[in-house]
Amino acid sequence: MAIEAVIFDIGNVLIEWQPERFYDAEIGEERRRALFETVDLHGMNDRVDRGHDFKETIYAEAEANPDFRDEVRLWHDRWIEMAKPAIDHSVHLLRALRAEGVPVFALSNFGIGSFAYAETKYDFLTEFDRRYISGHMGVIKPDPVIYAMVEEDCGIAPDRLLFADDRADNIAAAEARGWKGHLFDGPRGWADRLVAEGLLTAEQAK
Structure with missing residues (x-):
């Protein structure tokens, strides 16, 4: 056909689309590994992809993980640097x-x-x-x-x-x-x- x-x-x-690469450059590989092991960032992103609010979803995840609050917020605040x-x-x-x-x-x-x-x-x-x-x-x-x-x-x-x-x-x-x-x-x-x-x-x- x-x-x-x-x-x-x-x-x-x-x-x-390489978020891990962005975080390695921004916070170092060791801190990035700890971040991704602790926070389900890809699961968070799936919620955004299903239609949940972009900023609200990421900021809520950041507040739920205070040890990585600033790093999680980067997923929204500097998102375009991951998508390039x-x-x-x-x-x-x-x-x-x-x-x-x-x-x-x-x-x-x-x-x-x-x-x-x-x-x-x-x-x-x-x-x-x-x-x-x-x-x-x-x-x-x-x-x-x-x-x-x-x-x-x-x-x-x-x-x-x-x-x-x-x-x-x-x-x-x-x-x-x-x-x-x-x-x-x-x-x-x-x-x-x-x-x-x-x-x-x-x-x-x-």
Whole structure:
């Protein structure tokens, strides 16, 4: 079946998302390890991605962990420093697909407030044909519900969707519904997959 739409995850596909790297640089690896062992920061972030208020959720977690209060608040106050830089080759592929008339969607675990902030820094986030942002949907990957919501909204058969994500569990959930999946481990491999699917030429995918 020919692909009718290409779906990009955002974190670690279009924008690097490495909170641990940020904290290592900011407070040192030893303190960072203690922080992440004590505070479930990724669980906190999942709540934001499900639609909870960006600042309130993080600040409440900070108050619940006074020994790491200042460090937890950084997740909000300096969030954009964790979500950088853009992965330029992936951005090029997004734009190359759109130039060829291929519908391109985003499907990302992302909070409402954090995504609005990211839009002010990364113009390509406004360039998708459709955007499926978990905070607005109230559910996160890899819950099957979020994939069903995408299918219902776009009206495209699952086997005509090609989805790139950096997490194997997210890809497995999509493939279980019949989507074509690509486990993203760098833009070169993603470019090769788009060429193999006949969506771009090798020259366009450079």
